[in-house]
Amino acid sequence: MESAPIRAAEFFAGIGLVRTALERVKGAQVQVVWANDIKQAKFDAYAANFPDAEDHFIVRDIQKLKKAELPPEVELATSSFPCIDLSLAGNRRGLVGEQSGMFWEFAKIVKGMSPRPRVILLENVHGFATSHKGEDLRAALACLSKLGYSLDVLAIDARHFVPQSRPRMFIIGIQKDKLPSQARQDVPPITDVRPPWVQAVHEKHRQALDMHYIDLPTLPEGPQDLDGFVETDVSADLWWGEDRVKAFVGSLSDVQKARFDALLAADTISYRTAYRRTRQGVSTWELRKDGIAGCLRTTGGGSSKQALVRLGRGSKAIRWMTPREYANLMGAHDYKLLAGTPNQQLFGFGDAVVVDVIEWIGNNYLRPVLRPDSTASAE
The missing domain is CATH 3.40.50.150 (Vaccinia Virus protein VP39)
Structure with missing residues (x-):
């Protein structure tokens, strides 16, 4: 019954x-x-x-x-x-x-x-x-x-x-x-x-x-990694331009830069997420050591949004994470993104x-x- x-x-x-x-x-x-x-x-x-x-x-x-x-x-x-x-x-x-x-x-x-x-x-x-x-x-x-x-x-x-x-x-x-x-x-x-x-x-x-x-x-x-959770067919316009990527790399500490370079030279493509931090009054980027995302947060602050970094085979590309990726990382692969602006969608999932x-x-x-x-x- x-x-x-x-x-x-x-x-x-x-x-x-x-x-x-x-x-x-x-x-x-x-x-x-x-x-x-x-x-x-x-x-x-x-x-x-x-x-x-x-x-x-x-x-x-x-x-x-x-x-x-x-x-x-x-x-x-x-x-x-x-x-x-x-x-x-x-x-x-x-x-x-x-x-x-x-x-x-x-x-x-x-x-x-x-x-x-x-x-x-x-x-x-x-x-x-x-x-x-x-x-x-x-x-x-x-x-x-x-x-x-x-x-x-x-x-x-x-x-x-x-x-x-x-x-x-x-x-x-x-x-x-x-x-x-x-x-x-x-x-x-x-x-x-x-x-x-x-x-x-x-x-x-x-x-x-x-x-x-x-x-x-x-x-x-x-x-242990972001495979199946990142969007691989996003618009090319979402990826950052050369100057912005250069600024990202230039802000990395020696430890972060070594991590970045090792992934860049690898024979396989991998994804990492990165947060923007302020260290001693200077804005810097920090790349996660592991292959998963940091805790998604509500948008609105300098360190609230995560960037997605794609590295390997001598190629590098960086962009902000998308609402669909936020949805996937919250276990909501089938969630319909039909309402609100992208920032409102990011906020909703981060919360x-x-x-x-x-x-x-x-x-x-x-x-x-x-x-x-x-x-x-x-x-």
């Missing part, structure tokens, strides 16, 4: 990559019945990929949502609340910041939902764990615990699924009175999804708060979650908790 769909609400929905991932979960249909974001451009991108967006996506500041607008009988609520005040690259104001402080608005809405979702899934940067010496994370966990949730913390780098270094932490809350039999309430062992610092979070808070963990499979190894990571959590954690009778094997 086919189980009922899992009704989900997506807070801070952005361009819809959480929904993209949840709809791929095997053995249980996840139905996003409500979504919210403040930016019209993100809704436009979402709507271009999900025709039913007009029926359930509310474009509004989360602080102005009304209780009557929330959907009934939601089993899963997801929240990728803003990271700018928590990120090591941000201002570190923490949960008192104007952006990351939206966590409290999410918690307030969950508190008012009747019934409350059985499971909540939050995503943010690792900096959340160290913000204000750990006090921000403690306060957030305490808040969710008071709402009736037992909490688990995970850390997953997207490089296990796509060629992009994108470490993120996840908080999964399950209603205390509905914990599944596989949930354990002691300190978890160290694994790839629970490194020592995550274990320390559990150890620190398990006496005062409701904490649990669920055993999870080992993460896959992940791709999103990696589809494969959420899909993995869905298959190995959310589905077994919410639909334990499903016989589909998790991936």
Whole structure:
């Protein structure tokens, strides 16, 4: 007998990559019945990929949502609340910041939902764990615990699924009175999804708060290069001219230049990504040592955009990465780029979650908790 769909609400929905991932979960249909974001451009991108967006996506500041607008009988609520005040690259104001402080608005809405979702899934940067010496994370966990949730913390780098270094932490809350039999309430062992610092979070808070963990499979190894993720047939106009390439090379440090020259002289063509940095007041370029991309960011700063460098057989070419490449690196190969400007598209992906990571959590954690009778094997 086919189980009922899992009704989900997506807070801070952005361009819809959480929904993209949840709809791929095997053995249980996840139905996003409500979504919210403040930016019209993100809704436009979402709507271009999900025709039913007009029926359930509310474009509004989360602080102005009304209780009557929330959907009934939601089993899963997801929240990728803003990271700018928590990120090591941000201002570190923490949960008192104007952006990351939206966590409290999410918690307030969950508190008012009747019934409350059985499971909540939050995503943010690792900096959340160290913000204000750990006090921000403690306060957030305490808040969710008071709402009736037992909490688990995970850390997953997207490089296990796509060629992009994108470490993120996840908080999964399950209603205390509905914990599944596989949930354990002691300190978890160290694994790839629970490194020592995550274990320390559990150890620190398990006496005062409701904490649990669920055993999870080992993460896959992940791709080691950008093959299959870069566009090979872009317009020639996108590649930088000779003067710009010369300036790029001229800005490299001795170590960077040696790396560049070795790849240039190689018998095979390879791709590298590069960031622009300011070192001692001077703008320089830095080439990644490995063959994967750095963490994609929202566009708007000098080091926010990544350049793609193609080297080998004595040939060099450089250009900015394209929106399609951003989509591919976020695990959204089939995402339709029909709305917004290229910069808006880059921003949307830089502000999103990696589809494969959420899909993995869905298959190995959310589905077994919410639909334990499903016989589909998790991936």
